[in-house]
Amino acid sequence: MKILASLLIGFLTLTGAAKKEDTPNNNQRLYVSNYENVLGTSLAFKFTSSSEQEAAKAEDAAMAEIDRLSSIFSAYEPNSEFSRWMKKDLNQPVKVSKELFEMLALFEQWKTRTGGALDAAAAVAGNLWSDAAKKHQLPSQTSLNVAVSAMKQAHYTLDPVAQTATRLTNAPLVMNTFAKSYIINRAAEAALSASKISAVVVNIGGDLVVKGDVTDLVNVTNPKASAENDAPIAHLLIRDKAVATSGNYRRGVQIGKHWYSHIIDPRTAKPVEGIISATVVASDATTAGALATAFNVLSVRESQALAAAFPGTEYLIVTSKGTVVESEGWKKLLDPTVNEEKAVEQPVLAGAEKPWDAKFELDINLELNAIAGNGHRPFAAIWVEDANKAVVRNLALWYNKTKWIPDLRNWYRINGESFKADKNNFASVTGATRSPGKYTIKWDGKNDKGAYVPQGKYTIIIETAKEHGTDEILRQEMEFKKSAKKVNVTGNVEISNVSFDFHKK
Numbered sequence: 001m002k003i004l005a006s007l008l009i010g011f012l013t014l015t016g017a018a019k020k021e022d023t024p025n026n027n028q029r030l031y032v033s034n035y036e037n038v039l040g041t042s043l044a045f046k047f048t049s050s051s052e053q054e055a056a057k058a059e060d061a062a063m064a065e066i067d068r069l070s071s072i073f074s075a076y077e078p079n080s081e082f083s084r085w086m087k088k089d090l091n092q093p094v095k096v097s098k099e100l101f102e103m104l105a106l107f108e109q110w111k112t113r114t115g116g117a118l119d120a121a122a123a124v125a126g127n128l129w130s131d132a133a134k135k136h137q138l139p140s141q142t143s144l145n146v147a148v149s150a151m152k153q154a155h156y157t158l159d160p161v162a163q164t165a166t167r168l169t170n171a172p173l174v175m176n177t178f179a180k181s182y183i184i185n186r187a188a189e190a191a192l193s194a195s196k197i198s199a200v201v202v203n204i205g206g207d208l209v210v211k212g213d214v215t216d217l218v219n220v221t222n223p224k225a226s227a228e229n230d231a232p233i234a235h236l237l238i239r240d241k242a243v244a245t246s247g248n249y250r251r252g253v254q255i256g257k258h259w260y261s262h263i264i265d266p267r268t269a270k271p272v273e274g275i276i277s278a279t280v281v282a283s284d285a286t287t288a289g290a291l292a293t294a295f296n297v298l299s300v301r302e303s304q305a306l307a308a309a310f311p312g313t314e315y316l317i318v319t320s321k322g323t324v325v326e327s328e329g330w331k332k333l334l335d336p337t338v339n340e341e342k343a344v345e346q347p348v349l350a351g352a353e354k355p356w357d358a359k360f361e362l363d364i365n366l367e368l369n370a371i372a373g374n375g376h377r378p379f380a381a382i383w384v385e386d387a388n389k390a391v392v393r394n395l396a397l398w399y400n401k402t403k404w405i406p407d408l409r410n411w412y413r414i415n416g417e418s419f420k421a422d423k424n425n426f427a428s429v430t431g432a433t434r435s436p437g438k439y440t441i442k443w444d445g446k447n448d449k450g451a452y453v454p455q456g457k458y459t460i461i462i463e464t465a466k467e468h469g470t471d472e473i474l475r476q477e478m479e480f481k482k483s484a485k486k487v488n489v490t491g492n493v494e495i496s497n498v499s500f501d502f503h504k505k
Contacts, residue, residue, distance in 0.1 A: 028198055031055035036368055036437045039070060039180055041205030046428070047191065048199035048214050061194030062187040062202060069186060072099050073179040075123075082175060085165060093164040099182075101163050104156060106178045110290050114306065116267050117297040118290060121151040123172040125269035129260060133253035139269075147269035180433075181244065181289030184209050205433035207244040207292075209285045215239040217335060221431030223249045223277035223318050227363065227442040229396055232429075233324075234316060235335040238281065244288035246296050247277035247318075247432035265297045272296050277318040278303070279430060281333060282310060291315065300325050356445030356452040357482050363501040364395070364460060368437035369494060378464045378494045381411035382441055385459045391415070392447045392458070407465040410473055445480070455481050464494040476500050 027050045035043040045062060047055040074080040081100055088094050096104075107120040125147045132139045139147075150171050157166045184202050188211045191200045199212030210216045216239070219232035226249055236243070248261030252271065260271040278295035282288035287310060295303040295317055307313050307327060314333055317325040364382065380398040385391055391414055406412045443460070445452050462474045472492040478485070478500060489498040 033059055038066065039183065039204055040076075041433050041435070042437075043205075044201075044203040044428070045191075046199075046201035046203075046216070047195075047197045048212065049195070049197040051196065054196045057195035058191035058197045058200060062191040062200070065187045065190035066183055069099060069179075069183045072097055073103060073175045073183070075174045075176075086167070086173065088167060090167050090170070093159065093162065093166045095163060096165045098163070101158065101160075101165065103175055103178055103182060104165055105158055106182075106286060106290075107175075108158070110178075110294070113309075114290075114294045114298065115302075116152070117265065117294045117302075118177055119151050119266040120173040120175065120177075121153075121155055121171045122264045122266045123174040124150050125264040125266065126174075126262070127172060128269065129253055129264070129271060133255050133260075136255060138255060144269040148267065151266045151269070177293050178286055178289065180204055180207055181242070181285040185242070185285040201428055203428050203430075206429065206431040207242075207285065207289055207433070208428055208430060209242040210238045210428075211240060216428055218243055218428045218430055220245065220279050220316065221277075221429060223247050223432070224322070225442075226250065226431060227440040229441055233318070234279075235338045236281070236333045237335050238333070238428075241281050241283065242285040242288040243279065243281050243430045244285065244292040245277060245279040245430045245432055246289075246292040247275075248272065248296065249276055250432045251435070261296075263293065263296045267297075274299065274320055275317060276320050277316075277432065279316045280307075281314045283312055287313070354455045354481075356455055356480065358445070358452065359504050360445065360480070360482070360484075360502060361505050362443040362445075362460070362478075362480070363499075363503070364441040364443070364462070365497075365499045365501065366439055366441075366462065366491075366495045367497040368439075369491075369496050378466050379405070379408055380462065380464045380494075381408050382460070382462050383411065383414075384443060385461065386453070387457050389459075392453055393443060394448060395441050395443055407471060408463050409465075409471055410461070410463050460500060462495065462498070464492070466494070474498065478502065 028048050029050065031047045031049060031052060033045045045059055047058045049055045049058070071077065072081045075082060077083060081097055085094055085096060085100065107118070110118045128139050128143060128147050153169050153171065155167065155169045155171050155173060157168065184204050184207060188200050188202045188209045191197065192211060197212070199214035201208060201210050201216050208218070215237050218236040218238050220234040220236065222230055222233040225231065246263065248263055251262040253260050261273070263272045264270070265272050275296045278292050280288045280291040280295065282291065291307060291310070291313065294306065295315065298306065300317060300319070303317060307315055314327040314330045316330055380396070382395040383391055384393040384395065394415065447453050457477060457479045459475055459477045463472070465471045472494050474489060474492060476487060476489060478487060480502060484503045486502070487500045491498050
């Protein structure tokens with residue numbers, strides 16, 4: 001069954017009032033749909049239309065285009081066009097599709113533009129570090145030198161007249177840097193051309209494109225606080241632009257006590273370290289995606305020089321030392337209605353209780369089960385109750401159509417009367433690509449009014465539901481004092497591998 005959200009929402013984090021988007025003209029409404037396990041990550045659509053039927057057409061067209069292009073570019077599907085081309089003999093010209101030719105050409109162009117910072121053969125070093133992580137041993141300098149030499153080579157040649165691609169080496173190649181951006185743009189165009197919608201937002205794993213008559217609110221994930229309900233580092237207003245974020249804070253390998261980024265500098269064969277996040281706003285998705293990745297590899301000065309070659313491009317770079325570097329026009333993209341300064345209320349104590357230690361926080365990590373034939377995310381509510389079963393904090397509400405919210409029976413029984421559907425609570429999110437179905441929600445020990453609660457016993461509740469389907473509830477009681485603790489829970493039909501990690505920040 002297709003689940004298409006009307007008016008609101010995907011993942012609504014309840015950390016404060018959200019900000020306003022453009023109000024659609026006439027009888028235009030916002031329709032939203034969310035998926036997991038698409039191109040190895042999550043997918044969100046937002047359509048502005050006067051008709052749910054037209055929004056459904058747009059969604060079908062966009063999904064069909066994503067599936068079509070994935071069957072061309074995927075390095076993980078053995079029958080994709082790219083995988084078949086990689087199996088061809090060396091020095092043999094192969095006629096390829098227009099799309100694959102364009103993708104290969106993009107890599108060649110950007111390898112030159114970035115002085116080798118972007119390279120389809122970065123997988124050579126990526127595989128080296130993956131193997132090192134399995135062995136719990138750093139790669140030798142000799143193996144790094146060999147990898148650099150292998151990546152520097154020309155790996156294929158392109159004949160634009162015959163539209164052929166000829167492999168020259170056996171180096172592993174991966175199209176990830178450009179494939180996702182390319183697909184995002186094409187999916188948005190397919191949605192607009194196949195239906196009577198006035199605007200579309202396609203967001204795959206935190207990289208997104210906004211097209212049509214809408215200004216979308218886009219929250220930029222803070223790389224040092226990347227849970228779903230953490231406050232963003234910036235609130236952007238985006239119209240007819242693309243946004244991409246690349247960073248090292250969600251994917252990588254652990255070797256010994258050190259975390260190494262999944263982003264490799266092909267010039268050294270080493271994981272990048274100086275930059276932890278780069279967000280780029282550009283005229284098109286491929287430029288935004290390429291620059292965001294390149295900015296993680298290049299020095300800040302090199303990135304600034306490269307960005308100057310693309311007029312109208314704005315960026316936000318966060319270094320490993322915490323320095324924030326903004327382009328000259330970045331502030332013009334910020335939502336002027338947002339006031340980041342928030343008053344912190346005093347703890348509410350009834351007697352001799354000690355207040356929550358502000359140095360501690362709770363991480364709730366959960367993973368969605370992949371259910372065959374249903375890629376849509378379930379509805380979910382996460383909240384905290386005290387020892388008297390009174391709600392002290394609503395952490396997150398996750399749903400599509402508002403009419404199905406009563407399916408979250410336990411949450412709705414408590415909060416239904418006060419709940420009001422308001423599309424202003426919805427915003428797109430750009431951040432480093434996450435693994436599909438994995439989410440983190442934090443509780444900082446504050447109640448819904450922003451005051452710290454007393455130390456003591458509380459119950460964290462996670463309720464999940466599918467329309468006309470399951471209603472699962474998971475309860476975990478924990479005592480919060482000045483001592484770290486972690487609890488792992490098996491999960492249920494909708495979610496698995498749930499952990500509650502109480503720790504110092």
